[in-house]
Structure formats: structure tokens, C-alpha cells
Amino acid sequence: MLDQMYQLAIQSKTMQIRKILILVLSFSLLSTFAFANFKAEEKFVSNFADNAIGILGNESLDVNQKNLQFTELVMSSIDMNLISKFVLSKYWKTASQEQKVAYLNAFEEYFISSYANKLDQYSGEKIIIVSSDAAKKFVIVKSNIVRDGADTLKIELDWRLLTRDGQTKIIDLSIEGISLIIAQREEFQSFLSNNDGNLDALINKLRSINNKS
DSSP: OEEEEEEEHHHHHHHHHHHHHHOOOOOHHHHHHOOOOOHHHHHHHHHHHHHHHHHTTOOOOOOOHHHHHHHHHHHHBBBBHHHHHHHTHHHHHHHHHHHHHHHHHHHHHHHHHHHHHHHTTTTOOOEEEEEEEETTTEEEEEEEETTTTEEEEEEEEEEEEEEETTTTEEEEEEEETTHHHHHHHHHHHHHHTTTOHHHHHHHHHHHHHHHHO
């Protein structure tokens, strides 16, 4: 009887210790999350934005030089592969290998031109980093566009970043709360729905837009 009571007491003590360890570990993880340092991601965004606006606003560069430098910057900083598949959604899985290659080439040129047009609006202005937070596996860096001597100008830009295999990439940019890649996805899905899911029609549409830009 005494042995049984002793065993029960030991088990009870063990359970209490386990609960304490779980609470300590949980608090430790929460503390780490709450006070996570995303300075590297903030610096990444700041450098990208400054370089992009600097290239697009550099009057000493001709159009071809701007396109070349901006393309190099985008391809090194943005996860084009992830974005291109995300906006195509289910149609990527059913596409042939030939269609995938054609789509990726057309989308890359289209996306870079679109991104350039968006950021070119802010040439001569500055990006001010406001804050950064974790969102599951992503980091959201919040920033404002400001213009020297213009207190009334304040445009919110939120950058969604993903780090994989030691490389940080931009996967989305929201301007005043509107996600560019979600808006792009909705536009593509609407086009494909209205064209019986014809991916070749979308590829030709992108090529047509690219030729005009």
C-alpha cells in the first residue's frame, strides 16, 4: 500500500514538472516570437526600394539601360518562380511543359514592366521603414512613401518576404492594402475563365502587352 502511494506521489510530481517545463518552453517560444529581430529584412526592403526608385528616376540612363538594371534588380530580389505559379493557380498544373516555358517567359517580362510602372510613380521620393512583423513563415515589412517637403503625402507599402535556403526574396507588395499578386491572380483567373481556360490565349495576351510597352 505504501509502495503504491509512493508511486502515485512520484507520478504526480513528474506530471507537475512536465507541466512547468511545457509552460516555460511555451513562454520562451512566445517571447522569441514577440521580440524577433527583422532588421535584416527591413534592410533588404530599404535597399531594394531605394535602388529601384534610384534606377527608374536616373535621368542619365536611357530606356534600355533602365530596363536592364531594373530587370537585374528584380530577378535578384523577387521570387519570380513562386509568384508566376501562384497567379496562374490551378492552370499551372494542367499546362504542358511547352506552355509553362512560354508562360514563364511572357510573365517575367510583363511582371517586371508592371512593377517598374508602379514604382516609377514614386521616383524622387523616399521609403521610410515603419515596422516589421512575422506572419507564419513570412515577414511583413511595413513602409511609407514620403516626399521631401510634402507632409500630406503618405502612401503605405507592405512588403511580404520569404526566406528559404538562406535567401530572402520579395513575394508580394501591397499598396494601400491592395496586394499586387492577389490582384494579378484575380485578373488572370477572370481572363482564363472567360476564355475556356485557354492558357495559350493568356500567353498571347501577355506577349501583346509586352510588345506595346
